[in-house]
Amino acid sequence: MPAKTPEQINEDLLRPLGGASARYLTALAFFAGIVIAAFCAFGWQVYAGIGVAGIRRPVFWGFYITNFVFWIGLSHAGTLISAILRLANATWRRPVTRCAEVITVFALSIGATFPVIHLGKPWLAFWLFPYPSERGLWPNIRSPLLWDFFAINTYLLGSVTFLLLPMIPDMALIRDRATGLRKKIYSVAALGWRGTPKQWHRLESAMQIMAIAVIPVAVSVHSIVSWDFAMAPVPMWHSTIFAPYFVAGAIFSGIAALIIAMALLRKFLHLEEYLLRVHFENLGKLLLVMSLLWFYFVFAERLTAWYGNEPSEMTVFWVTQTGSYSPLFWLMVFCNFVVPFPILAIKKLRTITGTVIASIGVVIGMWLERFLIIVPSLSHKYLPYSWGTYRPTWVELTITAGTFAAMAMLYMLFAKTVPIISIWELKAKEHPTSDHAPALAQTAEEGAD
Amino acid sequence: MAHQWGMVIDLDRCTGCEACVVACHAENNISTVGEDQAARGRAKHWIRVERYYEGEFPDVKTKFMPVLCQQCDAAPCEPVCPTFASYHTIEGLNGQVYNRCIGTRYCANACPYNVRFFNFYNPVWDKPLNLQLNPDVSVREVGVMEKCTFCVQRIKASEIQASSEKRDVKDGEIQPACVQSCPTKAMVFGDLSDPQSEVSRLARSNRATKLLGELGTLPKVTYLQRDSWHAGEDS
Amino acid sequence: MQRRDFLKISAAGGAAAALEGCGNPDHQLIRFIPEEDLLPGIATWKPSICTLCPAGCGTLVRVMQGEAEVVRNGQLGILKMGLAKKIEGNPAHPINQGKLCPRGHAALQVTYHPDRIKTPLQRTGNRGSGQFKEITWDEAIKQLVSQLSALQASKEQGRLALLASPLRGERRTVLNNFAAGFKSAPPIEFEFFDNRVLQSANLQSFGHASLPTIDLGQSNYVISFGADFLGTWNSPVAQSVGYGHMRKGRPGQRGKFVQVESRVSQSGASADEFIACPNGVEGMFALSLAHVVLRDKLRAGDAAGHAGSLIDGWSQGLPDHAPEKIEKQIGVSAATVARIAHEAAAAGPAVVLIGDAATAQTNGLFNALAVNALNALLGSVGKPGGLSFGAGWSEPPASAAAGKGAADSIQKLVAQLQSGSDAARVLLLFNANPVFGTPAAWGVHDALGKVPFIASFGSFIDETSALADLILPDHSPLESWLDDVPASGSARTVVSLAPPAMNPLHDTRSMPDVLLDVAHQLGGDPAKALPWKTYDEALKATFTTLYIEKGSQTAKDPDEFWKKAQEQGGWWSADEKTPAPAVGKFSGSPAKIPAPQFDGAPEEFPFHFLPFASQMFYDGSLAHLPWMQEAPDPLSSVMWGTWVEINTRTAEKLGVKMGDTVEVASAHGKLQAPALVTPAIAPDLIAMPIGQGHENFTRYASGRGANPISILAPMTVESTQSLAWAATRVKVSRVGEGKIVMFGASMDETPASTKHR
Numbered sequence A: 001m002p003a004k005t006p007e008q009i010n011e012d013l014l015r016p017l018g019g020a021s022a023r024y025l026t027a028l029a030f031f032a033g034i035v036i037a038a039f040c041a042f043g044w045q046v047y048a049g050i051g052v053a054g055i056r057r058p059v060f061w062g063f064y065i066t067n068f069v070f071w072i073g074l075s076h077a078g079t080l081i082s083a084i085l086r087l088a089n090a091t092w093r094r095p096v097t098r099c100a101e102v103i104t105v106f107a108l109s110i111g112a113t114f115p116v117i118h119l120g121k122p123w124l125a126f127w128l129f130p131y132p133s134e135r136g137l138w139p140n141i142r143s144p145l146l147w148d149f150f151a152i153n154t155y156l157l158g159s160v161t162f163l164l165l166p167m168i169p170d171m172a173l174i175r176d177r178a179t180g181l182r183k184k185i186y187s188v189a190a191l192g193w194r195g196t197p198k199q200w201h202r203l204e205s206a207m208q209i210m211a212i213a214v215i216p217v218a219v220s221v222h223s224i225v226s227w228d229f230a231m232a233p234v235p236m237w238h239s240t241i242f243a244p245y246f247v248a249g250a251i252f253s254g255i256a257a258l259i260i261a262m263a264l265l266r267k268f269l270h271l272e273e274y275l276l277r278v279h280f281e282n283l284g285k286l287l288l289v290m291s292l293l294w295f296y297f298v299f300a301e302r303l304t305a306w307y308g309n310e311p312s313e314m315t316v317f318w319v320t321q322t323g324s325y326s327p328l329f330w331l332m333v334f335c336n337f338v339v340p341f342p343i344l345a346i347k348k349l350r351t352i353t354g355t356v357i358a359s360i361g362v363v364i365g366m367w368l369e370r371f372l373i374i375v376p377s378l379s380h381k382y383l384p385y386s387w388g389t390y391r392p393t394w395v396e397l398t399i400t401a402g403t404f405a406a407m408a409m410l411y412m413l414f415a416k417t418v419p420i421i422s423i424w425e426l427k428a429k430e431h432p433t434s435d436h437a438p439a440l441a442q443t444a445e446e447g448a449d
Numbered sequence B: 001m002a003h004q005w006g007m008v009i010d011l012d013r014c015t016g017c018e019a020c021v022v023a024c025h026a027e028n029n030i031s032t033v034g035e036d037q038a039a040r041g042r043a044k045h046w047i048r049v050e051r052y053y054e055g056e057f058p059d060v061k062t063k064f065m066p067v068l069c070q071q072c073d074a075a076p077c078e079p080v081c082p083t084f085a086s087y088h089t090i091e092g093l094n095g096q097v098y099n100r101c102i103g104t105r106y107c108a109n110a111c112p113y114n115v116r117f118f119n120f121y122n123p124v125w126d127k128p129l130n131l132q133l134n135p136d137v138s139v140r141e142v143g144v145m146e147k148c149t150f151c152v153q154r155i156k157a158s159e160i161q162a163s164s165e166k167r168d169v170k171d172g173e174i175q176p177a178c179v180q181s182c183p184t185k186a187m188v189f190g191d192l193s194d195p196q197s198e199v200s201r202l203a204r205s206n207r208a209t210k211l212l213g214e215l216g217t218l219p220k221v222t223y224l225q226r227d228s229w230h231a232g233e234d235s
Numbered sequence C: 001m002q003r004r005d006f007l008k009i010s011a012a013g014g015a016a017a018a019l020e021g022c023g024n025p026d027h028q029l030i031r032f033i034p035e036e037d038l039l040p041g042i043a044t045w046k047p048s049i050c051t052l053c054p055a056g057c058g059t060l061v062r063v064m065q066g067e068a069e070v071v072r073n074g075q076l077g078i079l080k081m082g083l084a085k086k087i088e089g090n091p092a093h094p095i096n097q098g099k100l101c102p103r104g105h106a107a108l109q110v111t112y113h114p115d116r117i118k119t120p121l122q123r124t125g126n127r128g129s130g131q132f133k134e135i136t137w138d139e140a141i142k143q144l145v146s147q148l149s150a151l152q153a154s155k156e157q158g159r160l161a162l163l164a165s166p167l168r169g170e171r172r173t174v175l176n177n178f179a180a181g182f183k184s185a186p187p188i189e190f191e192f193f194d195n196r197v198l199q200s201a202n203l204q205s206f207g208h209a210s211l212p213t214i215d216l217g218q219s220n221y222v223i224s225f226g227a228d229f230l231g232t233w234n235s236p237v238a239q240s241v242g243y244g245h246m247r248k249g250r251p252g253q254r255g256k257f258v259q260v261e262s263r264v265s266q267s268g269a270s271a272d273e274f275i276a277c278p279n280g281v282e283g284m285f286a287l288s289l290a291h292v293v294l295r296d297k298l299r300a301g302d303a304a305g306h307a308g309s310l311i312d313g314w315s316q317g318l319p320d321h322a323p324e325k326i327e328k329q330i331g332v333s334a335a336t337v338a339r340i341a342h343e344a345a346a347a348g349p350a351v352v353l354i355g356d357a358a359t360a361q362t363n364g365l366f367n368a369l370a371v372n373a374l375n376a377l378l379g380s381v382g383k384p385g386g387l388s389f390g391a392g393w394s395e396p397p398a399s400a401a402a403g404k405g406a407a408d409s410i411q412k413l414v415a416q417l418q419s420g421s422d423a424a425r426v427l428l429l430f431n432a433n434p435v436f437g438t439p440a441a442w443g444v445h446d447a448l449g450k451v452p453f454i455a456s457f458g459s460f461i462d463e464t465s466a467l468a469d470l471i472l473p474d475h476s477p478l479e480s481w482l483d484d485v486p487a488s489g490s491a492r493t494v495v496s497l498a499p500p501a502m503n504p505l506h507d508t509r510s511m512p513d514v515l516l517d518v519a520h521q522l523g524g525d526p527a528k529a530l531p532w533k534t535y536d537e538a539l540k541a542t543f544t545t546l547y548i549e550k551g552s553q554t555a556k557d558p559d560e561f562w563k564k565a566q567e568q569g570g571w572w573s574a575d576e577k578t579p580a581p582a583v584g585k586f587s588g589s590p591a592k593i594p595a596p597q598f599d600g601a602p603e604e605f606p607f608h609f610l611p612f613a614s615q616m617f618y619d620g621s622l623a624h625l626p627w628m629q630e631a632p633d634p635l636s637s638v639m640w641g642t643w644v645e646i647n648t649r650t651a652e653k654l655g656v657k658m659g660d661t662v663e664v665a666s667a668h669g670k671l672q673a674p675a676l677v678t679p680a681i682a683p684d685l686i687a688m689p690i691g692q693g694h695e696n697f698t699r700y701a702s703g704r705g706a707n708p709i710s711i712l713a714p715m716t717v718e719s720t721q722s723l724a725w726a727a728t729r730v731k732v733s734r735v736g737e738g739k740i741v742m743f744g745a746s747m748d749e750t751p752a753s754t755k756h757r
C-alpha cells in the first residue's frame, strides 16, 4: 500500500468525528450509567456519613486512596511519555502522543477527585486550598496533602496545556471544514490559527518548553504522592525508596494503559493503518524495561526491610509475603512480572495481542500494588492490639467502578470531538506506513538513540 | 515556662479493670456506636487497655497496658494535618480542633499508637441518654477525628480557678477522668516542667519506659514496667 | 423540695401550649418553671451511693442545670432542672476512697435509659407478651391494694410473696416490716452471686455471717483461691485500692500476689504467680499449705483456734494433706506447695482469699472453711494486713446466712407453685430477676407464671418483670433516697446516706413510699408496722440514732447530724476497728474436705463448665447499659456479645477457630455462642461470662448472646442450699462459622515477626 496522502489522512482521522453509531451510543450509555451509579454512591456517602465505606480503625485509607494513587500513577502515561519521546525526537511517537496525553488529563482529573471523595467532610474540601478567607487560616504547608494539592494542580495545568497546544492546528483544520455551530465551536478552540510560519514557530517552541517543563513536574507529582506515605512513621511506608519506586510504577502503569487505549482505538476507530504493530512493539519494549525496573524496586524494598529485621516492619513484611495479604501480593507479582516479562521479552510474543495481555496484567497488578502498599501497613501498625482488617463496601466498589467507566466515557467523548491522532504531526512526513514497516523499526531505534 | 502536662502509668498497679475506659466515655461525651459498627472497627475508646498473653496454660503471663494519646512532643499526627486541626499547644498537649477537621484521617494513619478515633457517622444518643452529656465537652460530628485530650476541659477549669485565686495550679489538683477513677491509682497526672511534681518524680523511676519510644515521638506518657516480688525498686 | 410539691408544679402558662410548632414536635414542647437554683454551667457535686453491686461504693454525682423533656401531669414539656452529668467516686468515702469500677460510672445510664419504665403499667396482652397500657398511680395503687385486701379478706396473707434483689439499709426494714405487718413470709432475697456459702463458712469459723474486709494495703502476701477480688468479688474497688497500695504504695516494700484457679480471671491476670488448679480442690490445696506450716512449725498448731478445730485432722497436723500425698489430686507439685507456704509464713502479714468458683463447687463450704482455717493459722484474722469482720453497723442476722441460700427460698417458692399447695397468689417483685438468674432446670419461669397476680416495682422490663400484671416503676437510684451499710470493704463502720441527686425524670415513685402508701391504705397491722409518712422520715428516724457515736462528724443534735450526713454522704466511725473474731456458735460436725461432685458423666460431658461474673455486666443485671455493652471485656476485649472460652490446644483438637459458633451442652440444656480461643484457660475447662443472653431486657441487651446460667445443673453446695454454679460438666462441638466483635480484633494473630524469628 502506498503512503497515505494528506487527504487520506484527513479523511481517515476525521471520520470518527462524524455521527454516533448505535453501538457507540450503547457503550456510552453503559459507561454513563456506571458513572451515575458512582455519583449516587458518593451522594449516599455524603448523606449518610463516610461510614458507609469500608474504612475503619486502623485502616483509615482503603480503596479511595488506592484509586487516588492508581489514577495519578496512570496519568504518567501521556504527558511524561510523550514529552520524553518528543524530546528524544522519537519519530514513531507521532500517532501515539495525543491518545497518551489525553489519558493524563482524564486520569489526573479522576485521581484528583479521590482526596475529596475520601474526606469525612467533603463539603469542606476547599479548606485544603490556600485562599485568603475570613478564617485567616492557611492550610498547613508541612502536610504532604498540601504538597499534593500544589503538585497535582501544577501537573494538571501543565498537561492540559500540553494536550491543547498541539491540538490547535487540528482544531483549525476541523474549523475550516465545518459549518454552523460546529464551526463556531472549533473556531474558538483553534484560537485564530492561520498556519503562518510565525505561528508554527511559536507552537514548536512552546511545545519544546512544555515538554521540558512537564517532565520534572510529572516526576514530582508521583514523588509527592509517595511522600503521602513515606512521611508517616508507618511500617514499610517510611522509606527513602518510595519516590523513585512510585514514579517508576507510575510510568509502568501509564505505558500499560496507553497500550490498552491504543488497541481499543485501533479496533474501534479502524486505525489499523496508523497504530501499527511497531508502536505496540516499541511501547512493549518500554513496558518490559519498566517491568524489570519494577521488579528491581520491589526486590530492593523487600530485601532491605527483611535484612533490617525491624519487628514492626517484619510484621507487615510477613503479612504480605506469607500472611493474609499474600494471595494479593503474589497475584501482583504474577500480573506485573510473571505475565509481562516473557511476553515482552520474547520477540514472537510481542505482538499487539501480546502487549495488550501484558498491559492488562500490569494495570491490574499496579492497582494491587497501590492497595498492598496502603492497607497491610495500616492494618498491622505497631501495637498488635489494634490490628484490623479492611474490606470495601459496595459504595467503594461502585465508586471505583465508576472511575473506570468515567475514563472510558470521557475517552469516547474525546475521540468523538477531537482527532485522537494528531493530524498535522502525521502529515509531517516521517510517520511510518504499513508497507514501510521493516524500515520503521530502524526509525524507532534511531529515535530511541 | 508553660506547664508541660504529662502522665505516668504504673503497670505494676494496673489490673486491667477498665474503669478508666468508661470514665473517659462519661467525661468526654464519647458516643457508643452499637454492635454492627463496633464489629466494623468504629468503636471509640480514647483510652483502651491492651491485653497480651505470653506462653501456654498454665504458664501463661498476662499483661495489661492502658493506651491513650501519648501527647507526643514530636507528634507524627500534627505535621500531616492539612488544616492544623491537629496541633501542638504551648502546654505540650496535642490539641484537636474539631471544627477545623475535615476528615482526611491522615493523622490517624500517622499516629503510631492508633489512638485517634474517627466519627464515621454522626453520633446518636437515644433520648434521654443525651441528658448525660457533659456540657463542658463538645460533641463531634460525622467526619471528624477525635482523641484523648488529657481532659483539657479539666485542665483549663483548674487553671482558670487557680489564676482567679492568683496562685499556680497545685500538684495533683488536676485529675483527668481516667486518673480520678483508677481504683489502683496506677495513673498519675501532673506537670512535667516541675521537677518536684509527683509525675516528674515517678517519670524518673528506673522502671520508666516510653511506649514505642524508639520512634522518636517523645511521648509525654511514661510507663512504669511491671515489677517483681522482692525487686528493689520502689514507689 | 418534696416530691408531692414537686408533682403539683404546673406547666408555665397554658398559653405556651398553644404555640404552633411548624410541625416539629420539639417546638410544641412547653417550658416548665425552673425547679432548682443552679447556675447554668456551674457544676455541683451531690453525694450518692452506687447500687449496682453489693459493695456499696460512695459516689459524688456531678449535677448541672440542663433542659430535660419530661412529662408532668400528662403534659410533655421542657423542664430546666438539675441533671446528673457524671458519677465519680466520693474521696471521703471509706469504701472506695474516690475511686470507681467501670460499672459505677455506667450507673448514670440507668437513670437516662431510653427503655426505663416511665409510668405505671397494667398488663393488657398475654403474660410475657410485653403488652402493657399506661395507667395512673392512683389506679395502680388501687389495684395493688385490692389484690392485697382480697388476700386479707380470705385470710390468706401467707400467700403473699415478696421477691427482691438484695436490699440495702432501710429498704430492707421497710420490706421486712411490710411482710411482718401483713403476716406473710419474709421477703426472699435473690441474687446469683449471693456469697452465702462464704458467709456461712465465716459464721462457722469466726462467728461473723458476712464477707471479710481485706486489708490488702498492708499485706505482704496475698493468696486468692478463685476470688476475682479485683474485678467483681466482694468489694472490688476497695480491694483494688488496697492492692495498688500493696504493690507500689509502700516504698521499699512490695507484696506478692498468688492466684490459684483454673482459668485466668481478671485478678489472676495481675498475679505475680499464677497456679493452675482444678475446680473443687481449693480446700485441699489450702490444707496442704496448712500442713506445711504445721509440719515445719512455721506457726503453732493451735494458732488456728476455732477455725482449725472445724477441720478434720487439724490437731494431728493434717497428715492426709501432705503435699507429697495430694500433689496429683491438686495438680500442683509438692515443692510449689511447700514454697508458697514458706513464703506466706515468712512474708509478714499474709492473707488468703476464697470466693467465686471455689465456693460454688459442691464442696464449696468446706473449701471456704479450709481457707478460713489457713487464715487463722497464719494469724491473718483481725490483724493489719489480714482480714476482719463485722465492721458493719448491723450484720444481716446470722440465721439469714447459716445454712440457707437464696436457692432455698426461691426453690421453696417454685416447689409450692408447682405443687399448688400454699402457693403464692400475689407476688411483689423488687428488681430480682430469677428467671434469668437461675438454671432453666429449676423451672422458675413456668412456676412464676402460675402466680395469679404479680406486681413489679422495677424500672425495667426484664425476663421476670415481663410476667408482671402491674408495674409500679421506682425512681432510679439517683432520684431516690439511698442508704447502705456495707458489710465489708472498710475496717471502719460505714453507714452511707444520700438524698436524691436529682428530681425524677419520669412519672415514677419511690418504691418504699409506695409501700408505705399501700400499707396505710390497707390500715391495721400493715399500717402499724410502717408508721412513717415517707421513706426519708423512716430513714431519718433510724439514722439519727447514730449521732451520739464518735465518727466522721460531730453534731449537736439529731437534726444537724441528719443534715451533715446528707452533705457528706453518710457517717463512718472515726477509727478503723478490727474487731477480734468471735468464736462461731455453729455446732456442725467437723469438716473433712469432701471431693467435689460434678453433674454429667465425664465420658459424655468431657469439660468442666465455668460461668463467671462479667466485669461489665456483673450478674447480667447491667447488660442494658450501652456503656457496659461497648466497653471491651478486660481479657477478651469482646464488645456487645458473649463468648465461650476454649483453650488453644483443646480448640485445635475440636477443630474450632476463633469466632466459630460452638454449641455447649450440659445434661440440662444447650446454647450456642462464638468461641474465644485463649491460652488462659485449662484445657479441660469451658468458661463463659454471665451477663448476656437476655430474652427481654431493653433494646441494648435483648436477644444478644447466650446465658450460661440457663444450662447449669441444679447442683447445690453441700450443707447449704446455694447453687453450685461451677459444678456442671458440658460437651462442646463446632456448629459453623460465627461472629465475635472484639476491640482488639487481631490479638489472635501472633506478630509475624516473632513467629518467623
Ligand SMILES: Nc1nc2c(c(=O)[nH]1)N[C@H]1C(S)=C(S)[C@@H](COP(=O)(O)OP(=O)(O)OC[C@H]3O[C@@H](n4cnc5c(=O)[nH]c(N)nc54)[C@H](O)[C@@H]3O)O[C@H]1N2
Pocket (backbone or CB within 6 Å): A134, A135, A136, A137, B097, B099, B100
Ligand atoms: N443556630 C444558632 N445560631 C447561632 C447561635 C446558636 O446558639 N444557635 N449562637 C450565636 C452566637 S452566640 C455566636 S458567638 C455565633 C458563633 O458563630 P461562628 O463565629 O460562626 O462560630 P463557629 O461556627 O463555632 O466557628 C466559626 C468558624 O471558625 C473556624 N475556626 C476554628 N478555629 C479557627 C481558628 O483558629 N482561626 C480561624 N480563623 N477560624 C477558625 C471554624 O471551623 C468555623 O468555621 O453563632 C450565633 N448563631
Ligand SMILES: Nc1nc2c(c(=O)[nH]1)N[C@H]1C(S)=C(S)[C@@H](COP(=O)(O)OP(=O)(O)OC[C@H]3O[C@@H](n4cnc5c(=O)[nH]c(N)nc54)[C@H](O)[C@@H]3O)O[C@H]1N2
Pocket (backbone or CB within 6 Å): B135, B136, B137, B138, B139, C040
Ligand atoms: N461546646 C461549645 N460551647 C460553647 C460554644 C460552642 O460553640 N461550643 N459557644 C460559646 C458561645 S460563643 C456562647 S455565646 C455561649 C452561649 O452560652 P449560653 O449563654 O449558655 O447560651 P444559651 O445556650 O443560648 O443559653 C441561654 C439561656 O438563656 C435562656 N433564655 C432565653 N431567653 C431568655 C430571657 O429572656 N431571659 C432569661 N433569663 N433567660 C433566657 C435560654 O433558655 C437559655 O437557657 O456558649 C459558649 N459555649
Ligand code: SF4
Pocket (backbone or CB within 6 Å): B013, B014, B015, B016, B017, B018, B019, B020, B021, B049, B066, B178, B181, B182, B183, B184, B185, B186, B187
Ligand atoms: S482504671 Fe487503672 S487499674 Fe483499671 S485499667 Fe485503667 S489504669 Fe488499669
Ligand code: SF4
Pocket (backbone or CB within 6 Å): B068, B069, B070, B071, B072, B075, B076, B077, B078, B094, B110, B111, B112, B113, B114, B115, B116, B147, B217
Ligand atoms: S499519640 Fe498519636 S495522636 Fe497522640 S500526639 Fe502522639 S501521634 Fe498524635
Ligand code: SF4
Pocket (backbone or CB within 6 Å): B080, B081, B082, B083, B084, B085, B086, B100, B101, B102, B103, B104, B105, B106, B107, B108, B144, B145
Ligand atoms: S482527619 Fe482531621 S485532624 Fe486528622 S489530619 Fe485530617 S483534617 Fe487533620
Ligand code: SF4
Pocket (backbone or CB within 6 Å): B023, B024, B025, B027, B028, B046, B047, B068, B069, B147, B148, B149, B150, B151, B152, B176, B177, B178, B179
Ligand atoms: S486523660 Fe481524659 S480524655 Fe484522655 S483518656 Fe483520660 S479521661 Fe480520656
Ligand code: SF4
Pocket (backbone or CB within 6 Å): C050, C051, C052, C053, C054, C055, C056, C057, C096, C100, C101, C102, C103, C104, C105, C235, C236, C237
Ligand atoms: S464496686 Fe463498682 S458496681 Fe459495685 S458499688 Fe462499687 S462502683 Fe458500684
